[in-house]
Amino acid sequence: MVRFLEQFINGLSVGSVYALIALGYTMVYGIARMINFAHGDIIMVGAYVLYVCKSIIGLPSIVSVIVTIVFCSLLGITIEKIAYKPLRKAPSLAVLITAIGMSFLLQALSLLIFGANPITFPSVIKVSPIYIGSITISGITIITFVVTFICMIGLTYFVNNTKAGSAMRAASEDKPAAELMGINVNRTISMVFAIGSALAGVAGFLYISQYQSLMPTLGALPGIKAFVAAVLGGIGSIPGAMLGGIMLGVIESLSKAYISTQLADAIVFGILVIVLIVKPSGLLGKNSIEKV
Amino acid sequence: MALLEVKNLGINFGGLRAVDGVNLTIEEGQLYGLIGPNGAGKTTVFNLLTGVYKPTSGTIRLDNESIVGKSSSQICQTGIARTFQNIRLFNNMTVLENVKAAFHNEFKYSLLASLLHSKSFSSGEKEMDKRALDLLKVFGLDIYADEYACNLSYGAQRKLEIARALATNPKLLLLDEPAAGMNPQETSELMDTIRLIRERFHVTILLIEHDMKLVSGICEEILVLNFGTELAKGTPDEVLNNPEVITAYLGEE
Amino acid sequence: MEKKASNNMNLKNNKNFNKKIIAVVGIVVGYILISLLANGDLLSRQFKSLIVPAGINIILAVSLNLTVGFLGELSLGHAGFMSIGAYTAALFTLNMNLPGPLEFMIAIVLAGLIAGLFGYLIGVPVLRLRGDYLAIVTLAFGEIIRSLINSFKFTGGAIGLSKIPRYSNYTWVYVLVILTILLSYNFVTSRYGRAIKSIRENYIAAETIGIKVSRYKTLTFAIAAFFAGVAGALYSHNFGILRPSDFDYNKSIEILVIVVLGGMGSIRGSVIAAILLTILPEALRAVNEFRMLLYAIVLIIMMLLRSPDLRAKIEENEKLPKFIKNFGKIKEGGI
Numbered sequence: 037m038v039r040f041l042e043q044f045i046n047g048l049s050v051g052s053v054y055a056l057i058a059l060g061y062t063m064v065y066g067i068a069r070m071i072n073f074a075h076g077d078i079i080m081v082g083a084y085v086l087y088v089c090k091s092i093i094g095l096p097s098i099v100s101v102i103v104t105i106v107f108c109s110l111l112g113i114t115i116e117k118i119a120y121k122p123l124r125k126a127p128s129l130a131v132l133i134t135a136i137g138m139s140f141l142l143q144a145l146s147l148l149i150f151g152a153n154p155i156t157f158p159s160v161i162k163v164s165p166i167y168i169g170s171i172t173i174s175g176i177t178i179i180t181f182v183v184t185f186i187c188m189i190g191l192t193y194f195v196n197n198t199k200a201g202s203a204m205r206a207a208s209e210d211k212p213a214a215e216l217m218g219i220n221v222n223r224t225i226s227m228v229f230a231i232g233s234a235l236a237g238v239a240g241f242l243y244i245s246q247y248q249s250l251m252p253t254l255g256a257l258p259g260i261k262a263f264v265a266a267v268l269g270g271i272g273s274i275p276g277a278m279l280g281g282i283m284l285g286v287i288e289s290l291s292k293a294y295i296s297t298q299l300a301d302a303i304v305f306g307i308l309v310i311v312l313i314v315k316p317s318g319l320l321g322k323n324s325i326e327k328v
Numbered sequence: 329m330a331l332l333e334v335k336n337l338g339i340n341f342g343g344l345r346a347v348d349g350v351n352l353t354i355e356e357g358q359l360y361g362l363i364g365p366n367g368a369g370k371t372t373v374f375n376l377l378t379g380v381y382k383p384t385s386g387t388i389r390l391d392n393e394s395i396v397g398k399s400s401s402q403i404c405q406t407g408i409a410r411t412f413q414n415i416r417l418f419n420n421m422t423v424l425e426n427v428k429a430a431f432h433n434e435f436k437y438s439l440l441a442s443l444l445h446s447k448s449f450s451s452g453e454k455e456m457d458k459r460a461l462d463l464l465k466v467f468g469l470d471i472y473a474d475e476y477a478c479n480l481s482y483g484a485q486r487k488l489e490i491a492r493a494l495a496t497n498p499k500l501l502l503l504d505e506p507a508a509g510m511n512p513q514e515t516s517e518l519m520d521t522i523r524l525i526r527e528r529f530h531v532t533i534l535l536i537e538h539d540m541k542l543v544s545g546i547c548e549e550i551l552v553l554n555f556g557t558e559l560a561k562g563t564p565d566e567v568l569n570n571p572e573v574i575t576a577y578l579g580e581e
Numbered sequence: 582m583e584k585k586a587s588n589n590m591n592l593k594n595n596k597n598f599n600k601k602i603i604a605v606v607g608i609v610v611g612y613i614l615i616s617l618l619a620n621g622d623l624l625s626r627q628f629k630s631l632i633v634p635a636g637i638n639i640i641l642a643v644s645l646n647l648t649v650g651f652l653g654e655l656s657l658g659h660a661g662f663m664s665i666g667a668y669t670a671a672l673f674t675l676n677m678n679l680p681g682p683l684e685f686m687i688a689i690v691l692a693g694l695i696a697g698l699f700g701y702l703i704g705v706p707v708l709r710l711r712g713d714y715l716a717i718v719t720l721a722f723g724e725i726i727r728s729l730i731n732s733f734k735f736t737g738g739a740i741g742l743s744k745i746p747r748y749s750n751y752t753w754v755y756v757l758v759i760l761t762i763l764l765s766y767n768f769v770t771s772r773y774g775r776a777i778k779s780i781r782e783n784y785i786a787a788e789t790i791g792i793k794v795s796r797y798k799t800l801t802f803a804i805a806a807f808f809a810g811v812a813g814a815l816y817s818h819n820f821g822i823l824r825p826s827d828f829d830y831n832k833s834i835e836i837l838v839i840v841v842l843g844g845m846g847s848i849r850g851s852v853i854a855a856i857l858l859t860i861l862p863e864a865l866r867a868v869n870e871f872r873m874l875l876y877a878i879v880l881i882i883m884m885l886l887r888s889p890d891l892r893a894k895i896e897e898n899e900k901l902p903k904f905i906k907n908f909g910k911i912k913e914g915g916i
Contacts, residue, residue, distance in 0.1 A: 071713045119881055122888035128712045130884045132655050133841060136834060137880025144873035256830070260724075263717060298732035298739075305721035312718055313706045378789055404791035418782035421775075429779040430790040432772055439800075442771030443764050449771060456772075496790050 038170050043293040044286060049177040049246070051285020052184035056239040057262030058269065058277035059191060060232030066208040066272040067228045068124075070131045074115055074138035076259010078233050082108045082240025083250055084146055087157045097160040105237040112233025113226050121222070139256070146252040159245040180242045187235060188278050194231075195274060204228060208272065257301075261288070264308040270321020279319060329392060331356040331532050332377075332500055337386035338556075339376060346372050347556045350386070354500070354549075359526060360534045361547035361564070365576055369556040370536045371413055374502050377534075378410050379403040390500065405433055409498035411489040413505050413536075419478035423469055423488055426477050427460040430495035460495070466528065467491050467521065483514050487521070494529055501525075503535040507542050515539060519546050544568060552576070608759055612752075619751040631859055633819050636754030637812045638855040640761045642839040643848055644808030649837065650845035651769050652801045653781025655716035658703075658723030659809050659836050664828035665699050665726060666692035666810025667817035668736055671745045674818065685748040685818065689757070692814035693807040699726075700806025704799030711784065723833055731825040741824035742817070749819040757815065761808050766848055768804065777801050838876045841883045 057079060064072045085107045089100035119138050123131045163175030195201040206214040207224045215221050243258060244250065261284060269280025284304060291300040311318060334352040338345065347369040354360050362370050375381045377388060379400040388395050395403050418426050435456050437448040464470040467487040472480060477488060486506055493501055506522070507515045519542055526533055537543045543550060544564035552559040552573050560570045567573055618624055619632055641663060648656040670688035677684050707718045730736045737743075768774055776797045779787040788794050817823050839858050843850030862872050885891065 065713075069713075071717060119885070122885055122891065125889050126884075126887050127653075129649070129653060129655055129845075130887050132713060132716055133837070134881055134884040136657075136837070137877050137884065140834065140873055140877035140880065144871070144877050147873060148871070260717075260720065264721070267714075267717070296732055298728055300728075302725045302728040302732075305725045308721045309706065309718055309725075312710060312714055316710070316714065380785065380789070399793070400785075400788040401791045401793045404789055410789055412786065416783045416786035418779045418786070420782055421778055425775055425778075428772075429775045429787070429792070432776055433791045435772065437772065439773060442773050443767050445767045445771075452772070492790060 039293070040290075041171050043289050045171070045173055045177060047286035047289030048282060049180050049285070050289060051265075051282035052180045053239050053242050053246070053281075054258065054262045054265045054285050055278045055281025056184055056187060056235050056242070057258060058266040058281045059187070059274060060235045060239075061263050061266040062269075062271055062274065062277040063204075063228050063232045065266070067204060067225055068116075068120065070120065070128065070135060071263060072120075072229075072232075073132070073135040073259070074142055075232065075236055076255040076257075076262065077139045077142035078108050078111060078236040078255065079240040079243055079258060080146060080252065080255030081111060081142055082237040083157075083244035083254060084150060085237075086160070086241055086244060087155065087250055090160055091157060100160065101241055104241055105234050108237030108240065109230045109234040112229040112236070115233075116226060116229040121225075139259075143252045143256070150250070150252065152252065155250040157244060157248055157250050159248055160241075161245045176242075176245050180246070183238060183242060184278075187238060188274070191231070191235075192274055200224075200227060261304055264304060267308060267318055268311050270318030273318070273320045276318055276320035330354060331358075331391060332534070333387075333389040333392075334377075335387045337373070337376060337388065338384055339372065339381055340384045345556055347376065347383075347553075350551075350553070350556075350558055352551060354532060354534060356499075356532055357526070357530070358532055358549065359522070359547050360532075361543040361550040362534060362536045362553065363538070363540075363543055363550060363567075364553035364559070367555075368553040370553055371504060372556075373553070374410060374504055374536065377403075377502060378408055404496055404498075407497075407499035408502065409493035409496045409500075410502035411486070411493055411504055411506065413508065415485050415489055417477040417485055417489060417492070419476065421477060422474050423464065423477055423480065424457070424460050424473040426488060426492050427463055427495045428456050430492045431456050431459065434497065463491050463495055466525070482509055486510070486518075490521075490525070494525065494531070498531060500532045500534065503533060503537075505536050505538060507537060507539045515542055518542070522546060540568070611759075612755055615751050615755050627863065628860070631863060632751045633749050633754050633815065635856050635859040636751075636758045637815050637819070638836070638839060638859050639758050639852050640808055640812040640815070641836045642843065642851040642855045643761050643765050644805045644812070645836050646840045646843070646845065646848060646851045647765060647769070647777075647801055647808075648805045649840050650847065650851075651774060651781065652777045652798065654711060654798065655719070655837075656802070656805070657716055657720035657830065657833050657837070658726070659805070660828040660830070660832035661723035661726040662696045662700055662806040662809035663813040663816065663832070664730060664825065665806075666696040666813025667823055667828070668730060668742070668813075669695045669810065670814030671742050671817040671823055672735070674746050674748070675742065675744070681746065681748060685746075685753070685814075688818075689753075689811055689814040692810040694810070696810025696813065697803045697807030700809075701799055701803035703806075704802035709795065720830065720833075723828075723830060727825050727828055730828075736825070737823075739825060741822060741827075743822045745817050745821045745823065747818055747821045749815045754815055757811055761811070762848060762852065765808070769848070773797070773800070835876065838879050842879045 057075065060075055061072065064070070064075065082104050086100050086104045089095045089103050090097060095103065115138055119134050120131060123134060159176060161176050161179050163179055165175050166173045166178065195204060203214070203219045203224050204227070206217065206219055207221050211221050240255070243254070247254070262281065265280035265284040266277050267280070268284060269276030269278065284307070287307065288300050288304055291303045295303065330353045332352065332354040334350060337350040338348045340346070350373060362373065364370050372381065376383050379395070379398055379402070383396060390406055390408060393406065395406055398406070418429060421429070435452045437452045440446070441449045461470050461473060464473060467490070469484060469488055469491060472484065477485065480488060490503065490506065503522070507518050510518060522533065522535070523546060525531060535547070547564060549562065550564055550567045551561050552567055554576045559576055560567050560573050615632065619629055641659060645656060645659045648654055670692040673688040673691055674684050679687070703722050707715055710718060731739050776787070776792045779792060780794050780797060784794050839854045840851055842858065843852070843854030886895070
């Protein structure tokens with residue numbers, strides 16, 4: 037029972053990170069109708085930026101984290117401007133391939149700068165663990181929960197209660213109509229990429245605090261899994277991303293503990309396939325009918 | 329026996345009743361018009377007839393055979409072909425290939441024949457080329473056979489779409505705003521073409537149109553839709569003099 | 582007019598006949614060239630060892646092009662099909678004791694069939710999906726296959742298989758490359774090819790002219806997977822060892838890069854790009870570290886060239902040579 041609870045909490049913690057990444061995916065997909073394959077790699081960039089700020093330059097932790105988030109946000113805007121914007125009218129296949137190219141580009145650049153060998157990077161989070169009975173909850177897990185929760189609340193408030201948020205919702209429903217209503221669609225898309233990438237930066241910080249080892253490929257797999265989470269929860273839905281992320285984290289953690297470490301990935305991807313076949317709109321997503 | 333018999337057709341999108349209680353009987357050889365203001369549900373009716381959407385209520389019978397629940401490709405094989413309001417050609421394929429693609433179910437050589445380019449492949453292709461060129465000639469498009477569809481003029485693209493639909497050898501041809509974006513001269517040419525294809529291909533035609541002149545000029549019977557329901561039905565004269573129709577189009581006085 | 586058309590057809594037939602002769606001569610000359618390259622002193626040992634991998638990449642790229650270029654659906658799990666073929670063939674030759682060539686031939690056919698069967702099975706449930714969702718599902722399947730191979734005992738788990746007989750040589754590869762190209766070319770120029778191209782262009786219109794979209798999607802996936810399986814068989818019998826990590830997501834992307842560089846919908850392009858991208862990293866030793874960067878740039882630049890605005894600018898500029906203008910364009914049918 038203790039083992040189960042520990043694995044469950046571990047799953048919640050991993051799942052929270054997935055949820056943060058999934059939020060970015062969902063927002064970008066909602067407005068740009070594309071899977072931003074580079075999203076996962078922004079997490080990796082975030083982790084490296086944090087490492088450079090903290091370990092190489094020696095900035096204080098809090099400053100490093102802020103620099104990381106800002107850097108990722110700007111990176112997201114830049115990627116959108118350079119690579120995706122020119123292809124907005126091109127077939128989705130072209131955009132998808134460009135996004136894969138971007139993902140490779142980020143990995144290739146960090147490979148050239150930092151090399152392929154893993155770099156150990158101790159956590160910047162220094163919070164003491166909590167003990168409940170015989171269960172230990174680490175400080176990192178607690179911080180992960182808190183940060184994810186705050187981001188989620190903040191984002192929901194922003195999307196539902198601010199002018200910029202309603203512009204985002206309008207643009208994701210119908211871009212030409214939004215444009216006619218005086219919404220600057222280009223700026224709105226930029227903003228979505230900025231917010232999504234900032235969340236990826238936060239995820240990078242939390243992820244690297246948990247795993248404490250830097251590699252150019254570290255973002256790829258969590259990125260794809262977070263996409264699975266976004267689909268599971270219903271793409272385009274913020275609570276869906278949250279739910280999907282946490283469910284996926286728990287499922288993964290429990291499969292690793294009770295079934296097989298090697299098969300955990302197969303199980304995660306198997307869930308994606310099943311969801312897409314049974315209910316492509318996900319748990320909390322809306323059904324949509326294509327207009328002919 | 330009517331060729332097409334639609335009874336009480338309806339579809340819901342979420343809470344919206346987009347089409348409701350539409351009845352339609354088209355006799356073989358008829359040229360039937362479907363008109364109505366924007367958003368009246370005309371294209372939705374086409375989508376229901378061709379299986380793009382599944383109706384929530386009602387029956388559709390072609391030659392006394394129910395086609396509700398069939399896929400678009402099966403419906404095509406039972407004999408309904410269509411064009412689209414926003415032209416949907418195979419842009420990066422040649423004009424000839426656009427038509428040949430529609431022969432898909434008529435000239436069936438096997439996968440093995442395809443892979444080996446065997447005799448049945450060559451004879452099938454040759455026959456298809458000939459038939460496709462003949463069909464294109466009717467529309468004056470044979471000179472563009474090797475041109476990419478996207479390079480055609482707007483009017484020619486509309487014609488090609490009709491040619492492609494005819495290539496499936498339909499009993500019923502659905503034309504969705506064939507004159508949209510055409511100038512008066514092109515429109516009158518189109519009217520001639522539509523009459524011509526009815527004669528030549530012995531096909532029944534149901535068309536959606538905004539151009540009143542075109543509709544009243546060639547249609548024998550008209551159904552007017554408004555907000556997804558039937559507003560009026562009858563000959564062009566009856567319908568166009570119907571006060572309700574005038575109100576729907578021009579607004580209250 | 583009528584006469585002209587029939588004249589054109591006769592011309593076409595003659596052309597086709599001439600084409601066939603040219604093709605046969607080309608294939609023979611090609612084989613002589615390849616054997617000269619493989620046996621003569623023209624190439625260093627290092628480059629001779631690239632002949633088989635180049636051929637494998639050609640088969641992979643041409644087959645992936647069927648899905649990406651002609652059907653217009655992004656498949657990110659091609660390496661998964663390749664791995665199924667590789668393991669099937671390896672397990673067959675490891676467990677059989679038939680004479681070499683016969684054993685290898687059966688292994689190749691079996692590899693193709695099993696991989697094709699998986700392609701079909703995967704196609705069936707996902708046929709309702711398209712675009713982004715289909716792409717991500719193919720990626721998921723690729724990863725599922727890899728982690729299953731990783732955890733099975735009979736595939737050797739993470740260590741993989743070794744001591745596989747090294748049957749692959751330039752003759753096998755050459756024959757299979759030619760077969761792949763010919764069959765793929767014939768496929769895309771047939772009514773089947775027309776059907777899948779029309780699905781790429783507009784699947785709704787394709788469906789309304791009577792083309793069963795889902796059927797042709799699964800068929801294309803199965804055929805592409807078949808050839809990927811064949812390539813896998815050649816791969817496993819080239820170095821004699823197999824590891825599940827050889828077939829990860831990056832391998833699938835590597836094949837995609839070849840297809841994209843050669844031009845989606847161009848078989849000839851895939852062949853040239855496959856050779857180029859096999860040799861280039863070896864020829865420019867220094868570039869080896871930059872391989873990933875090269876791939877990234879290829880993907881991004883080739884796609885940006887398709888941006889409608891940029892395309893218009895390129896086409897208006899008369900000074901640019903033709904081959905640059907054709908870069909990134911959708912090409913049709915050509916071998």
